[in-house]
Structures are given as C-alpha cells and as structure tokens.
Amino acid sequence: MKFSHAILTALLMALSSTTLAALAFDDPWSPLAPPGRTMAGFMVLSNTGDAPIALVDGESPQFGRIEIHDMIKEDGVMRMRRLEALNIPPGEDVVLASGGFHIMLMEPLTTFEAGDQIELSLIDAAGQRHTTQLEVRPR
Numbered sequence: 580m581k582f583s584h585a586i587l588t589a590l591l592m593a594l595s596s597t598t599l600a601a602l603a604f605d606d607p608w609s610p611l612a613p614p615g616r617t618m619a620g621f622m623v624l625s626n627t628g629d630a631p632i633a634l635v636d637g638e639s640p641q642f643g644r645i646e647i648h649d650m651i652k653e654d655g656v657m658r659m660r661r662l663e664a665l666n667i668p669p670g671e672d673v674v675l676a677s678g679g680f681h682i683m684l685m686e687p688l689t690t691f692e693a694g695d696q697i698e699l700s701l702i703d704a705a706g707q708r709h710t711t712q713l714e715v716r717p718r
C-alpha cells in the first residue's frame with residue numbers, strides 16, 4: 580500500500596494529537612520573597628491524560644533558571660534536592676507544597692510584589708511544554 584505524503588502527514592498529526600500529554604494546574608502560586616532571592620512555586624498537578632508524564636525541566640521569562648525540587652530528611656535535617664524527573668502517573672495528582680515537592684524559581688530577572696503573575700512552563704520528557712501562571716502572594 581502506498582500513502583501520499585499528505586495522507587501520511589494527516590495520520591501522524593492525528594496520532595500525535597491523541598498522545599499529547601494532558602497536565603492540569605490547580606491553584607499555582609508563589610510566596611513573595613525579598614528582591615533578588617530564589618522563589619518557590621506551589622500547586623497541584625493533575626495528569627488528566629492516559630499516559631504517564633515525567634516533568635524534567637522548566638522555563639520562565641522572569642527567571643534565569645527553573646528546577647524541580649523535593650525535600651528529603653538527611654541526618655535529621657530537611658534538605659532540598661533537585662529531581663531529574665517528577666513522575667505523575669495517569670489519573671493521579673501530585674501536590675507541590677511547602678516541605679515537599681516544589682518548583683525552584685532561581686535567578687529572578689525582575690522584582691515582584693503581591694498580585695503579580697509568574698509565567699511558568701514545565702517541560703516533560705517528550706519535550707511538550709505545559710504553561711501556567713503563578714500568583715505571587717504575601718508570605
């Protein structure tokens with residue numbers, strides 16, 4: 580069987596649209612920090628699709644560097660560590676909150692006040708970008 584290029588392209592597009600990862604953001608926010616300081620991003624992430632999502636990176640036009648962090652207890656002390664990937668199984672939620680998973684918003688390129696919005700894209704292992712806005716709130 581021989582497909583024309585147009586038909587093949589249409590088939591591939593249909594296929595890729597059905598496999599697009601679906602990530603929902605609930606209540607994304609960030610506590611206000613002193614100017615120039617690293618900030619944290621909190622939210623609930625829901626994988627509303629039927630495939631696992633592995634978040635591996637992030638980007639924001641307002642920060643030089645974004646990392647995905649976890650907290651672990653080491654010698655009785657809570658420490659942050661960078662995650663290679665934050666995995667969210669299909670149909671599951673992951674809570675990002677103080678003391679647990681969080682987004683590290685590093686190298687701020689601007690100053691913030693309460694009520695400002697931070698644009699954040701989380702990037703999955705397939706290279707797909709999931710973009711949201713975090714509301715800056717007083718601590």
Ligand SMILES: [Cu+2]
Pocket residue numbers: 648649659660681682683
């Ligand atoms: Cu951190």
